[in-house]
Amino acid sequence: MIEPISGKVVTVDGMALGKDYATQECSIASALEVIGERWTLLVIRDAFYGVRRYNDFLVHLGIPRAVLASRLQALTAQGILEKRRYQESPPRDEYVLTDRGTALWPTLRALGLWGREHLTERRLRIFRHAACGTELGPYGECPACGTVVAVPDVEVVPGPDLSRDPADPVSRALLKPKRLLQPVEVDPA
Amino acid sequence: MIEPISGKVVTVDGMALGKDYATQECSIASALEVIGERWTLLVIRDAFYGVRRYNDFLVHLGIPRAVLASRLQALTAQGILEKRRYQESPPRDEYVLTDRGTALWPTLRALGLWGREHLTERRLRIFRHAACGTELGPYGECPACGTVVAVPDVEVVPGPDLSRDPADPVSRALLKPKRLLQPVEVDPA
DNA sequence: CCAGGTAGGTTCAATGAACGAACCTACCCT
DNA sequence: AGGGTAGGTTCGTTCATTGAACCTACCTGG
Secondary structure, three states: OOOOOOOOOEOOOOOEOOOOOOOOOOHHHHHHHHHOOOOHHHHHHHHHOOOOOHHHHHHHHOOOHHHHHHHHHHHHHOOOEEEEEEEOOOOEEEEEEOHHHHOOHHHHHHHHHHHHHHHHOOOOEEEEEOOOOOEOOOOOEOOOOOOEOOHHHEEEEEOOOOOOOOOOHHHHHOOOOEEOOOOOOOOOO | OOOOOOOOOEOOOOOEOOOOOOOOOOHHHHHHHHHOOOOHHHHHHHHHOOOOOHHHHHHHHOOOHHHHHHHHHHHHHOOOEEEEEEEOOOOEEEEEEOHHHHOOHHHHHHHHHHHHHHHHOOOOEEEEEOOOOOEOOOOOEOOOOOOEOOHHHEEEEEOOOOOOOOOOHHHHHOOOOEEOOOOOOOOOO
């Protein structure tokens, strides 16, 4: 076995991550080292949908607490999420996508489209150009305007096959049409 | 907890897979249940690059044999790869992408582009429109022809930052420019 | 005919990651 | 004083991954 490049990622507390795709000279492998772990892409997807708080990720994903903490820390260390204090006393942080994280939108979009067309066949969420209301094309472009729509200008509305009364409050809050990245408002019911 | 669809995948020997993203009503989660496991997307990437044989995947990826066997079986069961007998006596099979698998190209392309622009900064492989030689744009379109290029018409050539004398014979064979999906020719050196 | 090699696996013990439950710490409200 | 909440950490159990060894046809050279 050859140790080719220093592809190891060192987190804050010195623990080495890196999933041993290091022998691959390939940007896909590099990407998967960073976002390829279990749960990671779902955390990022939720961040696009406006989820920002530890607890909201927790109830919406059904992820074990320890795993969530680990993923949030890793994504923050990678510069994909940013941890930002939104209140002192008690100290509370929220996690928001950085530019690097936001740049993952085409990937998520492509993945979701593949899943819809080849797996579920159901229309769960619809993405539209907020300016004109037109549904986006396969590459995130607006067929009416002819341009690729920037992430903050994408509006998400529930599709016809999405359940109307989900169990958890975060899913319920996500039923309201809103733009990507815009914080979700979870009522503490 | 709601059990939405029969999202469980049953393999040949009856073992239940499915990664428990089942609570998510989301096509991204569905997609990740199928291609989100460790190694899976790299196997698919190699299939796009023309790798077809068990042994070639093995040496190129450095993946444990048991894991490779498991992934190939799962991908075949999902209809993403197709197992095809290419010689009797001794019986030998090759694994090729189905239409469903080929449809993953935009996802892989987006992921690789993100990795290159936000992680490695190196140009390892370049994708061109075989008909006119123009390098593809971010969505796999040909800037010269103005159309999205079909997968079999994409030519892969090594970029300036790709190592010229890799250790394993499969990587060496992949140095030769060729189209996506076209079988790689590994010399048995 | 026999020895060695090859492709494509399976089996097994050891390790590492994920899971779920319980616990902890500030702080707030009444 | 008591209860609730957000955001964690700790811990024992279970599950997946790893690497090495082994197995089975079949083929080839001497």
